[in-house]
Amino acid sequence: MTVQLTPVPDHIPLPAGFRAAGLHCGLKKNQQFDLGLLLAEQAVAASAIFTRNELLGAHIPVCRDHLEKSGGRVRAVLVNARNANCATGQRGIEDARLCCAELATRLRCPIEQVLMASTGPIGAPLPRQRIVDHLDALLARASRDGGMDFARAIMTTDTYAKAVHTTVGAGGVTGFAKGSGMIHPNMATMLGFLLTDGSLTPADSALLQRVADASFHRVTVDGDTSPNDSLFLLASGSHTIGLGKVEQGLLETGQQLARTIAADGEGATRLVTVQVRGARDEAEATHVGRIIATSPLVKTAVAGRDPNWGRILSAAGRAGVTFPAELARVWVGAADVYSGGLPHPENEPAAHQHLANDTCIVLGIDLAVGKAAADVWTCDLTKDYVQINADYRS
């Protein structure tokens, strides 16, 4: 039973200028949707961020090539689940390009205006024919109401679909994501999609990096990044919205999706927000937060409902950041469990209550060396996580 922050919506609004679709093309079992499409009425400004893993899914070099050739103008993004098209050699790249070409032909647009993303187990050839055979049906289904179909189509081991809409001025931002690759069996991937009807030129791709750094890049479950991680931003420009407002809407949407990914982590029973305060700068705060959020000892303590200040402090202590442990402060929920170089056992019952009764947990540390802060999201480490990942292929 993972943590669900909000009920999954029956319907998600799309920004002006976009349609979406999802259907079953035969990759997943039981008629589950496994092929999704995001479609822009006309070529729109697009940018993307990809995994830094040395191992790359085949869709990544293809997307990079298309974004460069198109100057960041995109008509469609095609997404398949249940096959990562990774470690598939040259054939994998040709398969991805063929899918883009077949879709481009049907859209009567240049191939470089079509992007693709794949997610699922790696090492198996992409069943490209099944995908191509369903492109006409997929296009026929593309509609203003297709958002949740798309959200369902990109799911892998997610226990629920992840879609978020944020109103911005006259328009808005709609975001979709699938489960964190970092905790995903056999290196399937995190995929994120942000659509807005605000106006963004391709030159604003630095904006996407800023948004990702403060949202998706602050989710960690076990620190295992994946070869297919990809985040896409498409902006139709149908509405005139101030750039600052658009970025704020993208950030809120991204952060909500990021929290949802952590909440739906494999085997998770708690969403954990690690609050780092009193750091020299935000990068340092984020780094320390990631170390704490990836510590198996911290995460198993949360699974055990144990306000284990020692594990939090010690994890921060090995982050490679200098700070005076005797001046640091550690809290669990609202309870101060360590400060002045000493633990406060008298506050541990309140901290235990927070861990036992709330599903959204706060673990915090003040490093006492500056004023910078950052939050990082993760989940607890349970036996179910081990079970899911140990039994995946057995």
Add this chain to the structure above:
Amino acid sequence: MTVQLTPVPDHIPLPAGFRAAGLHCGLKKNQQFDLGLLLAEQAVAASAIFTRNELLGAHIPVCRDHLEKSGGRVRAVLVNARNANCATGQRGIEDARLCCAELATRLRCPIEQVLMASTGPIGAPLPRQRIVDHLDALLARASRDGGMDFARAIMTTDTYAKAVHTTVGAGGVTGFAKGSGMIHPNMATMLGFLLTDGSLTPADSALLQRVADASFHRVTVDGDTSPNDSLFLLASGSHTIGLGKVEQGLLETGQQLARTIAADGEGATRLVTVQVRGARDEAEATHVGRIIATSPLVKTAVAGRDPNWGRILSAAGRAGVTFPAELARVWVGAADVYSGGLPHPENEPAAHQHLANDTCIVLGIDLAVGKAAADVWTCDLTKDYVQINADYRS
């Protein structure tokens, strides 16, 4: 059931010039030994390496101070288990110093010739009186036959005592260690002790760093270092042994202890040796090995007896080291499971047999960028690990 590489010896020889002892002073339950002593007939050359954690056990500043004042000459090392004397403030430092002073008085030596190490849960004051009250009995028991008593006295959640003897020329090296702090509940510690009757001047402390870097520093279980990690080297100089031979003996002893620590990891059912080959230099090979050896996805795959080449390759791929994934090679035992950019499913049955039937597992990767190599030791990640660390204080 953890992995036991060799039967625990009934008796462990000590290098000339040393005695050892262990007894129960009241920190552990059931009369288990919890206070240990390593005693040199006269002050001997000593050096030590301590944790890099920002949070430090109280014994560490005391040991650093004593080693500096004594010029690296030591008569005795006192060790207690079941209390880390960490996060105990100024009082903790005074407690450690008092224990050293009381022992020094009895040995009629300067206080700076006495070192101390503590291991166990953090945050509770050191029961110093219990320790002091048992110093006379401890000294009375110190003998040439006391090695295994000492090995038992420093155990925490170790399932068996860890002592290794290596003959070197006319003399030898004896090493003791207790369970890896990296996987230890509530941040108790890894402690290591190396004794030799070879001749080493304090100036040879760089030698201890070399030995540690190629032994204890290559064990990782969950990457959580502890505030009390300490490694001590004492050399009596009773025998004339070439420095190179002594270093080789120390290295073999340290590596054997390091493997034993990984084999006895909490919940472990497999000892895993991660072999990294074809790196640019040894540091790069060691770094990649540590990333693979700390990957929960790799470690849960071993627990599931799954020859999951994708998780090994992807973990290496996120190490921050550039290498051509299409030229890399991944093996499990003797089976080649990935090369030439493609998996080799036909070899997975052999790899599965290795995982299912052998307790000492080999996972390897060739990065194809150089000639450097390194091995890193870890264990699998099982539900028992989660259970042990989640239930520790509940």
